[in-house]
Each structure stands twice: as structure tokens, then as C-alpha cells.
Amino acid sequence: MKPPFPARSCLVVLLSILSAGCPAIDVWRPPAPTPEEYARGLIVLYPGSSNLVIEQLGFYTALKESGVDLAIEVRPWGQFLEHVFDPIGTQPRFTEFARQEAARLSEYIRAHPGVPVNLMTYSGGAIVVPQIAAAMPADAPIDRIIMLSPGVASDMDLSAALARTSAGMIVYWSPREEGVYVITEVFGLADGRFDHPAAALGFDETDARLTQVEWSPEMAALGNNGEHLDYFFNIPWIKAYVVPWILTRK
Numbered sequence: 001m002k003p004p005f006p007a008r009s010c011l012v013v014l015l016s017i018l019s020a021g022c023p024a025i026d027v028w029r030p031p032a033p034t035p036e037e038y039a040r041g042l043i044v045l046y047p048g049s050s051n052l053v054i055e056q057l058g059f060y061t062a063l064k065e066s067g068v069d070l071a072i073e074v075r076p077w078g079q080f081l082e083h084v085f086d087p088i089g090t091q092p093r094f095t096e097f098a099r100q101e102a103a104r105l106s107e108y109i110r111a112h113p114g115v116p117v118n119l120m121t122y123s124g125g126a127i128v129v130p131q132i133a134a135a136m137p138a139d140a141p142i143d144r145i146i147m148l149s150p151g152v153a154s155d156m157d158l159s160a161a162l163a164r165t166s167a168g169m170i171v172y173w174s175p176r177e178e179g180v181y182v183i184t185e186v187f188g189l190a191d192g193r194f195d196h197p198a199a200a201l202g203f204d205e206t207d208a209r210l211t212q213v214e215w216s217p218e219m220a221a222l223g224n225n226g227e228h229l230d231y232f233f234n235i236p237w238i239k240a241y242v243v244p245w246i247l248t249r250k
Contacts, residue, residue: 026052030060033071041070041116042108043246048232049084049124049151049190051076055232059120062238068246070116075101077128087192091127098131105132106140117142118246122232124190126150126198134160145169146245148231149177153195155204162209170245173202174215176226183228199228213241 030053033042043063045056056074063072077097083090109117119142121129126147133145144167162169177200188194202212215226222237224230231237 026054028054028057030056030072030074033073037069037071038108039112039115041112041118042105043068043070043072043118043120044105045072045074046077046119046121046125046129047074048122049081051078051080051082055122058233058235059122059238059242062235062243063246065235066239066243066247068243070246077101077125083124083127083190083192084187087188091192094128095131098128099135101128101132102135102137105142106137109140109142116144116249118144118146120146120148120242121150122148123199123228124151126152126156127190130156130158130161133162133164136164138164141166143167143249144245146242148172148242149174149180149199149228150203151180151183151190152198153189153191153193154198154201155196156191156198158203158205158207158210162207165209167249168209168211171198171203171210171212172215172231172241173199173212174226175200176215177228179228 045059047053047055053074053076060072060074078090078094083094105117109115119129119132129145129147133142136142141164144165145161147169148171150171150173158169177197180197180199183189184194184197189197202214203210215224219226219237219241222240223234224237224241
């Protein structure tokens with residue numbers, strides 16, 4: 001069910017405030033990974049539509065507190081909220097970023113054969129991560145993709161991305177996400193479409209390599225009530241529901 005008009009009005013005001021001030025708060029940067037961490041493997045965190053590094057602080061902290069000893073990078077893929085204000089014109093830039101990022105990751109994989117490489121993103125970052133995976137060479141696949149509340153259309157074709165993973169893709173979605181319908185109606189999704197959001201419906205695709213995790217009531221005990229903003233900065237929930245995928249190769 002879509003929220004009433006006042007919710008849409010509030011969202012417009014909120015995004016206007018964010019566009020004016022949020023980049024100024026993006027002051028956190030994770031420590032540079034050590035050569036020893038890079039030798040053990042790599043996790044790349046791609047922000048949502050904000051493209052703010054600080055957005056990934058909760059994911060980074062949860063991984064570190066869980067004892068993950070791999071290299072962890074945070075990689076913005078565009079400018080602050082740029083697809084919100086130019087949903088069509090930004091798409092070629094995102095595709096080019098994905099191409100360059102795939103080339104960078106393939107160099108790392110070839111230099112560190114056999115180590116795990118996981119890509120994780122939230123919300124609008126779902127526009128670039130499948131493209132990155134799809135652009136990976138056949139001889140340099142990644143391990144796993146993890147996407148939380150993906151801000152793209154539910155009928156996105158994931159087959160090319162899945163084909164370049166060795167352990168598949170994990171997607172978190174929630175039927176309780178009403179806010180994403182507001183974003184879709186007013187601004188469109190990160191892929192420039194005004195369509196059914198995967199964040200609230202999951203993906204249409206059925207594939208043995210695709211695991212879709214629907215929000216469940218027991219998640220509320222850890223502060224995730226199934227809305228769009230309940231996934232990030234929620235360290236206990238991330239540690240309980242997301243980190244285990246990082247700790248296993250299969």
C-alpha cells in the first residue's frame with residue numbers, strides 16, 4: 001500500500017535538505033586495508049544513492065566486530081543523489097564506473113588467486129553492483145553479491161551477474177517497505193524507471209544461485225522493522241543476518 005500524499009511531501013522536503021547539507025557530514029573514512037588483509041580477501045561496500053562513505057559505517061563496524069579479517073573498501077559509484085535529479089542521463093556514467101571497477105577487481109583477483117571477493121550494497125547501489133559482476137571476466141569471478149533493499153526494478157535481469165559469481169547472490173527485501181514506493185513515484189528508481197521496486201517485492205527472477213531473504217517479524221527484535229532505513233547503521237541486525245554470508249565461501 002502506498003503512503004498518503006503528506007508522506008510524499010515530507011520526502012521531497014527531506015531530500016531537498018539532504019541535497020544541500022549531507023555531503024558535509026561525510027567525514028568518516030575506513031582505515032586503509034593492510035597488505036596482509038588484501039592477501040586474505042576483499043569485501044567492497046558500495047553506498048546507496050547518497051554515495052556517502054559514512055553510510056557504510058554500520059556495515060564496516062559489524063564486519064570488524066564479527067572478526068572479519070579481510071580487506072574492506074568503501075567505493076562510492078557516483079555523486080551525491082545524482083540519479084535522483086537526473087535518472088536517465090546518469091545511467092551511462094554508472095555503466096562506465098561498473099566497467100572500470102570490474103577491471104580493477106579482476107586485477108586484484110588475478111594477483112590474489114583463490115581468496116574470497118564479496119560485493120555488498122544497499123538501496124540505489126543495486127544499479128551498479130550487478131553491472132560490475134556482469135563485466136567481470138569469465139576467469140575472474142567474484143564470490144558473492146549481497147544487496148539489501150535494492151532500489152531497482154523487480155524485473156532487472158540478474159543472469160549475467162549471477163554467471164560471474166561462484167557463490168551466488170543474496171537479496172534482502174521487505175513487503176513492509178512503503179517509503180520505497182514514495183521514492184519510486186516521485187523520483188524513480190536508481191535504474192531510471194518508475195516501476196515495481198525490488199526492495200519491496202524481491203526480484204522476479206528465479207535462479208538456484210539467487211537467495212532472496214524476505215523480512216520476517218523476528219528481525220524486529222534487532223531493530224529492523226522492515227522499512228528502507230532499517231538496514232543500515234543497524235549493527236546487531238547486520239551481524240546476525242548479513243555477516244554469516246561473508247564468513248562462508250559457499
